[in-house]
Amino acid sequence: MAHPMGAGSEGDFRLDFDPRVRLEFQGSKISSDGGLLLYRELDDALGLFDKAVGFLRDTRKGKNGVHTLMGLLRQSVFGRLAGYEDVNDAQRLARDPVMRQIVGGRAVDGQAASSSQMGRFETEVLATVHNRDALTDMPGQWIDAVHNRQGLNYITLDMDSSVSPTHGAQEGTAWNGHFGCNCYHPLFIFNQFGHLERCALRNGNVHSADDWKALLTPVIARYAQRDIMRFFRGDAAFAIPELYETLEAAGYSYAIRLKKNAVLEEKISHRLTRPVGRPSKTKVKRFYEAFEYQAASWSKPRWVVAKIEWHPGELFPRLGFIVTNIPFTPKELFRFYNQRSTAEQHIKEGKNAIIWTRLSCKRFCDNEVRLQLHALAYNLGVFLQGVDLPEEIADWSLTSIQSRLIKIGARVVRHARKITFQLAEVAVSGEVLGQIIAAIRNIKPPPRPA
Numbered sequence: 001m002a003h004p005m006g007a008g009s010e011g012d013f014r015l016d017f018d019p020r021v022r023l024e025f026q027g028s029k030i031s032s033d034g035g036l037l038l039y040r041e042l043d044d045a046l047g048l049f050d051k052a053v054g055f056l057r058d059t060r061k062g063k064n065g066v067h068t069l070m071g072l073l074r075q076s077v078f079g080r081l082a083g084y085e086d087v088n089d090a091q092r093l094a095r096d097p098v099m100r101q102i103v104g105g106r107a108v109d110g111q112a113a114s115s116s117q118m119g120r121f122e123t124e125v126l127a128t129v130h131n132r133d134a135l136t137d138m139p140g141q142w143i144d145a146v147h148n149r150q151g152l153n154y155i156t157l158d159m160d161s162s163v164s165p166t167h168g169a170q171e172g173t174a175w176n177g178h179f180g181c182n183c184y185h186p187l188f189i190f191n192q193f194g195h196l197e198r199c200a201l202r203n204g205n206v207h208s209a210d211d212w213k214a215l216l217t218p219v220i221a222r223y224a225q226r227d228i229m230r231f232f233r234g235d236a237a238f239a240i241p242e243l244y245e246t247l248e249a250a251g252y253s254y255a256i257r258l259k260k261n262a263v264l265e266e267k268i269s270h271r272l273t274r275p276v277g278r279p280s281k282t283k284v285k286r287f288y289e290a291f292e293y294q295a296a297s298w299s300k301p302r303w304v305v306a307k308i309e310w311h312p313g314e315l316f317p318r319l320g321f322i323v324t325n326i327p328f329t330p331k332e333l334f335r336f337y338n339q340r341s342t343a344e345q346h347i348k349e350g351k352n353a354i355i356w357t358r359l360s361c362k363r364f365c366d367n368e369v370r371l372q373l374h375a376l377a378y379n380l381g382v383f384l385q386g387v388d389l390p391e392e393i394a395d396w397s398l399t400s401i402q403s404r405l406i407k408i409g410a411r412v413v414r415h416a417r418k419i420t421f422q423l424a425e426v427a428v429s430g431e432v433l434g435q436i437i438a439a440i441r442n443i444k445p446p447p448r449p450a
Contacts, residue, residue, distance in 0.1 A: 033407060052142075060125060094111040159212065162185075166184060209240060264304065389435075
């Protein structure tokens with residue numbers, strides 16, 4: 001059999017089905033992530049990383065560092081945005097022409113950080129107490145920058161927990177009976193735009209609402225000075241009297257599900273007998289009730305809205321209860337509450353596109369850093385959805401944007417005074433790409449007068 005490399009060649013492969021076809025690997029000239037350059041342009045328009053590094057402390061003691069703190073942070077976040085969930089791929093990405101351009105500085109003509117350099121950056125520099133706190137605050141600061149450019153009329157916060165399965169002896173991992181696995185149990189707050197306002201990594205065996213106050217209080221404080229309407233949604237895990245009082249004191253309108261109990265069912269007992277007439281075989285019969293209710297642990301009565309659904313073929317009704325201070329009609333209230341399911345979709349996007357469940361470090365604090373880096377990558381990805389995108393891609397999910405826009409093949413051509421990236425025109429045309437760039441430029445602040 002002929003040598004697969006071909007006679008006299010060292011860097012190409014010949015294929016037997018057509019001897020004219022050869023394969024070459026040009027890692028320093030060709031990239032599979034050309035769309036990341038659009039996000040680097042978005043970063044420049046919003047000043048995201050300029051803002052971020054101002055709150056981080058560079059604890060490196062050497063004086064001959066090749067890469068700046070901003071360059072290392074960009075490599076961590078942009079790499080995750082492209083689907084490289086940890087530092088294992090950094091050695092290859094260090095030679096990638098797009099990643100080198102994003103990192104900037106010496107990386108443009110040399111190479112970006114190696115796996116060992118990125119590992120030390122994430123587990124030593126970012127893992128300090130100060131930098132972990134700064135990373136936790138960073139998503140909110142980025143979101144404020146977006147709101148300041150695009151305006152804000154109201155905010156709706158959705159709080160929810162999720163599962164990050166673990167497969168080793170990481171600190172804080174524990175069996176969670178609800179999820180049926182050893183895991184971490186992170187907590188998230190999203191807004192109506194899909195932005196991740198704040199998140200926290202927690203041990204695997206904690207309650208879904210554990211540490212809600214530590215997570216929610218800074219978000220409430222950020223929006224306290226804005227003249228906007230404020231809303232909050234949560235499932236039954238967040239039916240906590242102290243949470244109601246916190247939201248009421250901060251001027252939030254809320255809709256939080258309650259678990260059914262005998263007292264609540266007694267309030268709607270007249271609706272719990274099957275409606276008169278032959279049951280429909282296809283249609284759901286739906287009724288609503290609203291009443292005042294005060295649980296033993298509550299400091300005052302509050303409004304509760306109930307939904308009673310009789311489904312075909314079912315002997316008993318399905319019940320739902322929501323405690324609220326919103327003056328909506330019952331039907332409007334449940335429609336508003338049901339939109340909370342978008343938070344679950346955002347979590348799914350984070351898991352599938354950004355792979356923020358990849359928390360495989362031994363130390364808990366290192367995994368905290370990784371989750372926050374994933375959160376920044378997720379927000380950076382979602383921010384592009386907030387600009388005036390072309391109609392063809394306006395409804396794309398983050399997963400679609402990653403696979404069809406970020407993963408554009410690119411070939412770099414260097415000249416003395418310019419660097420050209422030749423992009424593959426497959427899922428996205430040149431015309432659409434130009435419209436995206438124009439939309440990003442429209443959110444840039446006007447130049448300062450000389």
